[in-house]
Amino acid sequence: MRPVPHLMSLADLTAAQIHWIIIHAHYLKQTSLPWLAPQAAAPGTSAALYKKPPPLRMPSQSLFNKSIALLFSKRSTRTRVAAETATVLLGGRALFLGREDIQLGVNESLRDSARVIGGMCEGIFARVGAHEEIEELAQHSPVPVLNALSSLWHPTQVLADLLTLHEHAQLFSATPNESGFAPSAPTPTQHVRGKGKLPRLPPLRPLTVAYVGDSANVLHDMLVTYPRLGHTIRVASPENEKYRAPKPVWDRLVQLGIEKDIFWTADPREAVHGADLVVTDTWISMGQEAEKEQRLKDFQGYQVTEQLCREGGAKPDWKFMHCLPRKEHEVDDEVFYGPRSLVFPEADNRKWTIMALFDLLFGKWDLLEQKKDILPDGATIPKASS
Numbered sequence: 522m523r524p525v526p527h528l529m530s531l532a533d534l535t536a537a538q539i540h541w542i543i544i545h546a547h548y549l550k551q552t553s554l555p556w557l558a559p560q561a562a563a564p565g566t567s568a569a570l571y572k573k574p575p576p577l578r579m580p581s582q583s584l585f586n587k588s589i590a591l592l593f594s595k596r597s598t599r600t601r602v603a604a605e606t607a608t609v610l611l612g613g614r615a616l617f618l619g620r621e622d623i624q625l626g627v628n629e630s631l632r633d634s635a636r637v638i639g640g641m642c643e644g645i646f647a648r649v650g651a652h653e654e655i656e657e658l659a660q661h662s663p664v665p666v667l668n669a670l671s672s673l674w675h676p677t678q679v680l681a682d683l684l685t686l687h688e689h690a691q692l693f694s695a696t697p698n699e700s701g702f703a704p705s706a707p708t709p710t711q712h713v714r715g716k717g718k719l720p721r722l723p724p725l726r727p728l729t730v731a732y733v734g735d736s737a738n739v740l741h742d743m744l745v746t747y748p749r750l751g752h753t754i755r756v757a758s759p760e761n762e763k764y765r766a767p768k769p770v771w772d773r774l775v776q777l778g779i780e781k782d783i784f785w786t787a788d789p790r791e792a793v794h795g796a797d798l799v800v801t802d803t804w805i806s807m808g809q810e811a812e813k814e815q816r817l818k819d820f821q822g823y824q825v826t827e828q829l830c831r832e833g834g835a836k837p838d839w840k841f842m843h844c845l846p847r848k849e850h851e852v853d854d855e856v857f858y859g860p861r862s863l864v865f866p867e868a869d870n871r872k873w874t875i876m877a878l879f880d881l882l883f884g885k886w887d888l889l890e891q892k893k894d895i896l897p898d899g900a901t902i903p904k905a906s907s
């Protein structure tokens with residue numbers, strides 16, 4: 522009997538498996554978008570004379586006739602909409618089960634809920650409070666459990682960020698960084714698993730990524746991922762220990778042998794030095810509303826602005842990402858709505874990366890078993906710089 526695969530954090534995957542998900546998400550996006558476009562004009566009409574409809578390839582139907590439970594004990598826009606729409610494209614049905622809808626946590630234990638829901642659904646995508654809750658769901662679920670956000674990790678967000686960076690690779694100048702890596706010439710198409718030629722996932726050169734803000738779940742998955750994909754990461758958070766990564770995250774970094782690759786400072790200007798990409802996130806996570814006043818004081822000077830990045834010495838063509846929802850104290854309008862911002866393509870890509878995970882983890886169960894080191898034709902992972 523195959524062990525039930527679960528995914529709690531990108532720390533659970535090899536660099537090759539992470540890269541494989543990005544390639545697969547890109548493939549699913551390319552095959553699905555034509556199905557979502559307005560219907561082509563009927564043959565013989567004048568519009569049809571000018572525009573040939575695109576060739577349609579069916580995306581994977583690995584969730585055909587299957588149901589996925591979206592077990593959300595916290596609010597969500599992007600993760601929920603991405604999960605529901607991705608499940609439709611894979612041929613399945615998503616059941617949104619919010620905290621007001623089911624017995625979970627109020628009248629029934631996590632253990633019993635996991636067993637019951639897993640007996641009727643083929644996957645559980647769970648957004649929880651304390652990380653231990655999702656660990657307990659996974660321990661007792663007969664079907665795969667995927668983390669939709671917990672107190673420690675937010676793996677699906679960082680996958681969307683990576684897909685977005687690859688898609689915008691041309692915006693980052695091609696100068697090799699200290700590791701000496703120079704990107705190979707991009708090939709316009711790639712063969713994907715006997716499905717013919719599709720636009721190739723653009724290769725991404727190693728970037729210097731600066732994170733300015735609280736040490737929360739998105740940053741934690743960035744920390745365990747970016748150095749293994751060859752990127753440099755620089756973090757600024759206020760001096761207080763509560764704004765630094767907690768022990769379970771450092772333990773995973775040590776386990777992966779990348780703890781020395783993380784540069785951490787309390788000075789946001791120092792963090793953005795040499796940055797290709799500047800990232801921030803909420804200063805007040807769900808459940809921390811009572812600390813709002815103190816946090817706003819502690820994060821004074823952390824707002825991402827043109828001035829901060831200029832004074833800190835970010836690269837002239839630096840770009841900006843934020844997982845959303847955003848507050849103006851974290852990043853001003855000039856950056857957020859300006860030409861440096863990738864935030865909306867980043868939000869769109871939540872759908873394609875969640876679709877890839879649903880396909881590989883819920884539909885096929887082969888994410889953790891295979892493709893540890895093997896990538897599709899022509900794909901490469903940048904060499905880590907240390």
Ligand SMILES: NC(=O)OP(=O)(O)O
Nearest residue numbers: 597598599600844845
């Ligand atoms: N970024 C993110 O997780 O958004 P939601 O909370 O709206 O799902």
